[in-house]
Amino acid sequence: MERALVTIVSAGKAAQAAPPNQLTVVRRDGNSTAFDPTKISVALSKAFLAVEGSEAGASHRVRDLIADLTAKVVDALTGRGRHSVQVEDIQDQVELALMRAGEHQVARAYVLYREERAKARTPENAAELSTSDSTNNTPARPVINVRAADGSTTPLDVDRLRVIVAEAAAGLDAVDAELILDETLGSCYDGIAQHEVELALVMAARGYVETEPEYSYAAARLLLDQIRRETLGRVHGEARQASQADMATAYVDYFPQYIQTGIDAGLLDPELATFDLAKLAAAIKPERDLNFAFLGLQTLYDRYLLHIDKTRFELPQAFFLRVAMGISLKEEHREDRAIEFYELLSSMRFMSSTPTLFNSGTTRPQLSSCFLTTVDDDLSGIFAGIRNNALLAKYSGGLGNDWTPVRGIGAKIRGTNGESQGVVPFLKIANDTAVAVNQGGKRKGAVCAYLETWHMDIEEFLDLRKNTGDERRRTHDMNTANWVPDLFLQRVESGGDWTLFSPDEVPDLHDLYGAAFKTAYENYEHKADQGEIRVFRRVKAVDLWRRMLTVLFETGHPWITFKDACNLRSPQQHDGVVHSSNLCTEITLNTTVDETAVCNLGSVNLVAHLTDTGLDAELLKRTVKTAVRMLDNVIDVNFYTTPESERANQRHRPVGLGLMGFADALFALRIPYSSDAAVAFADSSMEQISYHAIEASSDLAAERGRYQTYEGSLWSQGILPIDSLELLRQARNGDLTVDTSKQLDWDALRGKVLREGMRNSNVLAIAPTATISNICGVSQSIEPIYRNLFVKSNMSGEFTVANPYLVADLKARGLWDQVMVSDLKYHDGILSQIDRVPADLQELYATAFEMDPLWLVKAASRRQKWLDQAQSLNLYMTAPSGKALDELYRSAWRYGLKTTYYLRSQSATHVEKSTLQGTDGRLNAVPVALPEPTGAVCSIEDPDCEACQ
Template sequence: MRERAQPVWRVIRRNAAVTPFDPAKIAVALTKAFLAVEGTAAAGSRRVHDTVEELTAQVVSALTRRGEAGRAFHIEEIQDQVELALMRGGHHKVARAYVLYREERAREREASRAGEPAQPALQVTLEDGTRAPLDEARLSRIVAEACEGLDGVSAEAILNDARRNLYDGITLDELSLAPILAARALVETEPNYSFVSARLLLDKLRREALTFVEGRPAQATQEEMVERYPAYFESFIKAGIEAEMIDPELGRFDLRKLGAALKPERDLQFQYLGLQTLYDRYFLHRDDVRYELPQAFFMRVAMGLALREIDREARAIEFYDLLSSFDFMCSTPTLFNAGTLRPQLSSCFLTTVSDDLDGIFKAIKDNALLAKYSGGLGNDWTPVRGLGARIKGTNGKSQGVVPFLKVANDTAIAVNQGGKRKGAVCAYLETWHIDIEEFLDLRKNTGDDRRRTHDMNTANWVPDLFMERVEADGEWTLFSPDEVPDLHDLYGPAFREAYEAYEAKAARGEIRVFKTVRAVDLWRRMLTMLFETGHPWITFKDPCNLRSPQRHAGVVHSSNLCTEITLNTSRDEVAVCNLGSVNLAAHVSEKGLDLQKLERTVTTAMRMLDNVIDINFYTIPEARRSNLRHRPVGLGLMGFQDALHIQRIPYASEAAVEFADRSMEAISYFAISASVELARERGAYQSFPGSLWSKGVLPIDSNAFVDEARGFEGMDRSTTLDWEALRARVVEHGMRNSNCLAIAPTATISNICGVSQSIEPAYQNLFVKSNMSGDFTVVNAALVRDLKARGLWDEVMVSDLKYYDGSLGQIDRVPDDLKALYATAFEIDPSWLIDAASRRQKWIDQAQSLNLYIANPSGRKLDELYRLAWRRGLKTTYYLRSRSATHVEKSTLKRSDGKLNAVAVSPPPALNGAHVQACAIDDPNCEACQ
């Protein structure tokens, strides 16, 4: 087997000559800097030697990690990174001397260049290895076109910086990259440079795609693509079919009609992070050459979802218009696979693991098959007998759940979703399981590594009775499920009755494996582990089941990977959910919600999601059987924070809570109405008879079941729409889908649309977002507009935002109304997040991925927070986000490419005597659902 060649990095000198990249020269420059400050006494110092070695490694890593393999670095870029490393390391005197030295040398070079003859024209290396003169006119035209119509951007600034990275013999890829990097470096000073960067990336993409489908070197400007897109689209579909990447059925569409419906101007909507994400992970490619342009991508997905429609072209255009406008976006698996030979379009799969070896290893095999095509997994492990339980076949004792979880963990890593992203699975265990204490420790970095699962997510499946025992400071008994088999399928009063009967049996000595603990002690340990390791998450069994429309057809035994799906599972049924999200920001103005537009969007989106169920490629029969029988979908939302900004509503306010209520009511109303209309057209789902729907019980009505079981009212019940009329339609015509609503994290698709993630508050107003596509500077564009309007946006404000980690709170010259409007996640009391989530939850037949942010956590605060979540009727919670000690980069180097430090995992203060670890924000490995 031939080893892969190591990338060869190069350096562009100031005279445009190119030389090999030599890290030793960085070490020499750093050593000279230390000697200049500390004198010759530092020569030979072990301390200086070690410091220089460490700083050199940091500089090399920063350059090569962010660069494309083998590209050339300009000498100034290397010196920028040296300066950054010195500043980060706290060597401020040395850094100052280094800066002064650079400035002095720059002045000397400027003086010596006076009267020098002009440099000869540069040559560009083409794909076939031949050279041609650099087309300066085209470079200027592409940059000017990228800046067209955008305020606050300068084509000249981009060109000047890009030319620094040009050299004789530069490749076409490097030539395309130079202006992109130049524009990216300016994003922190003007958010519109993100659009410029995206448009410059489009030029690179167009060259790749047109060359591939036309079979000869080709390129085009955005203006030229207005004419060329239709012909390209036909060629693209044919090329994809020929490459065995696109379903041949797409070739039977009227491609001319669809090509004519494309809107090339929508290519200009992208911000850089969104387009780069699509480029890296979504667009079809062969031999690492992308041949799918953005509008072709959206049409390919639309065609894939319209395959079984009667008027396929009309529906494909309808679906395309919704996707390409960013009004709605399908989930990642749908975007990956629609219209391909293996259209696995579903997002989430939920399984129950049986208590026998065949069942356990079948579940692990199913995980692998489901994960291969980008499915996120939730496994219910509660039926598996606990540690010390009797094994009847061998008369031995069980090792419990944990060893099998270790196997499931390693399987998720081995099957990395077809090579597109890390495999992702979440294990659920009920709080009465005898192994619950070991389960809490699974993500710890200490202890026996054979009983740790460092890559698997975990979640507690908490019965109401346990929370009542916590409130009453009562005792709690742990059992092995083989001795209490019916507890797994019971909830509400029936669970209480059976559980108390088993406690009595245990007290009489009629149960072999059990343990009694103080409920509060176990609760505190659950919260401590959640804070230390980020897991297990807290989810609530009873509201998930009491409010389930499908109570008649089974039991909800767990949620999914991101805690928003609540569907029945059993040995014979693997629950499947198909996700997509409405861009709420595209449906509001300063006056509020545009209900007519929202209704149109939701109606079309529900049709698209319903189509997924019939078109889907199922990897296991249990998933197909379940999905076709119940037909659940999960319509959610994103851009909630943007919608608040548009309406000038602070997140921490009653007005925001009210907007959460009213916006979710509208989405719920329109989604249920759309499902009724689909049922009239296509028929109700198979298991509709006997469901809550069939009895006229809608999600807003099912809250009463939880209140009745608990003995107190947890949710607001206000409504504004005509629910009586809708209720009557549901009973008369049925529902097409057993479940309609679920709010997923939207970590990736919100990047594509350029809006805030899901229902999240803004993390910071200036930060670096890290995902599988790299590190990207993110600036709150709405804030910048407001600061500009008040004459406050300048270099000092950028510097202040960096210093205060993207927060306005401590910047005196910012008015209080802007501080309130643009308060970041850790500045908002988390009770506001729960209040808003509670008002949404009353309308949702499934659940929502709700991250909770807490700036200065303590055991008492966490206890109050999660008890509040339970009392307010939430079904689930997701990550607990704690403020990291890492801050954004304080340097204000002009050419730092915006490479602020990404948020990192670091230890905040201790909780209950234990060192704790914060969850990284926007962890690229948490992008499982969307």
């Protein structure tokens, strides 16, 4: 393992034990500079890369050899008692060291490089190079014929390729259009199919993404040309192609025909044809098609753009406008609202959730993201719950099931006078249902099962995701979460016992929390001691807690979520109980057997609202106001697949506005994630979003009316989310570590809510945003950066992702080169092992596994005080231990978090060590052998993990 930590440029470390700091280098211009051994390592690295290719960067042999050679060169230069050396002296020693090591090919490459540089330095050669016409020496290319779909052939239109590549490179200073064109032509052959030419263009550009992130935008624009050809041909009924320059007029002509094509195919709602399509088409901004990075546009193409028999007929701006129209259907001024919503989506200042993007404006507009259900304790109720799972998952819903009411193992079944097998066999059926109903192949059906910690089957529940044991009692495809009452953690801290019950004998525990739960629970413990409870078992609370944390580390499940914090701070505690969260742990809504909680999600792109000094408060306010209106509209145009979901959504009207791009915003503001400044920014940014979202919902209440169950809610009592912290503090007798500071005028907003009411029972929730953040090209949700260079996997394939902020900083300091790329690959995108990266950049761009996870908890705590729901909070630990896990999760509880999400240890997704070029993405997917994960089994970008989609 220690060998793997040796980096190319760290070779100078050992050498620096000698006195090289006293040595100076006399440059060719006569100036002197301090001797830097790392430059020798870099020069050697470049020579090995030139001879052996990218594979050299991942070779332990090569890295150890470079370290040894560097040390020998340093010894040779410093061992003679000299105080200065010439550049040529250093280069001579490098050549000599390579020859003595038997690396003759590498030495020859190094010599040739020296000769070329020397020749280029002569005035006459520099002038010759600057005035030479490369086209005069380029041999004529053979004629290449392109085969169309109907079998006919035409000569390859190189001039058009040149136009398309030039457009793709326009405004991208680091992109070389001729390089893309030459590589594309080099990949073409006589008789090549048209789609292969388009593929060659994209592949030529994206092969350079690892060394220059701007090529991702060039690749996206080349893919866009392919989409235009496919889409315009399908809509117009004949082969058509258009450059980006043509799209200002082409979109106007295309859009009405696109709407009619979708209606004729039975895909779009015929009501869309009643809009003023000419007015809407005129509002389209074709230039925004250029804002996609390759991963975003490929994801959009693969999963979102509408198709007929797998031929797309929807262009990106038509997609955004179609979504906006679908959400505007019941607005009084539909066109104006549709344009307003389109502006927000196409600018990517806000993005609706995936179900809304999939289905808005279609004939089945199921636009809601999350559904929470409670499963009743009888066969009809259980299978009704599983049936509802299937119906809700069919149209892209993510599910959270409360299974606590189902009786435990050994409980009596009155109808047969037998004993129950417990909840696990039914969870197995729910698991298999999620696999079977996969939303038409768009993404896997996904469900999370919740069980309260006092349930008799809790220990079997902990084992559901294990890879050993009876497969009939395992659920490998279903997420699981613990629903933990405060009393349990208080027993853990006091070293007390914990009693497990079957819910059929303690039915009210399911609906109680806080002091009422404690009283009832202790009463049932007394009854058990008196022999009045038939099925129960007593364990040490700390032993069960240890097992919960151990299984969480081993399998990634069950997640830890906190029942009392969710309920005591719920605005709707007058009208029911929060029995679980959802698939991704950010939704905390009441459920009953008769009501399925529904939430409609969308996220503000935080980095799109930044100025040089921080957030643009006025722009953010406008974005949030429009976004909340869009989310509220979803409730009224939504297609409900079950009566339980429609009933709940119409009565309470909850929505969940969140955010994404948090890490990007920190990079732009030069704030390390592991810092008090980052925690403060998490606080202030969430405060602004919360304030404007609550204000927007209150404005809608004045315009449209309050939600039905408003009276009696915390809102109606003037208790806002920031105020509800006091309810939690009181219930815990002050045992709560939460900062309650604020910056905005909350008294004024509190008065407004009391006057006008609220349109929505809940307004705020931070979802994972993995796919929509890909579309927008920003970091996921509130996540720290995963790696600075890595291969990202999702249902669209594998994609090279380089941190553009880091690349820009390294370029500015003259440190971005092939050796740096090689080092980043070798160290999985982590900077701390690369010595020549300055300390301030190592701190700013520290990855998720390099930081103390308590920083994530602190930032989440500052956000949670402003949220009426919760947040999807992943926690990262490089080397988890029992003590560290215990401290982390108890801190999360004490800091007032409502839920936590995945515990992630080192992921299975690593940068391929040999090379990234030509291996990423669906277009040219090549199987890559990856190391096995350690710890939690869900990798950070697992394409099979619904939470990552």
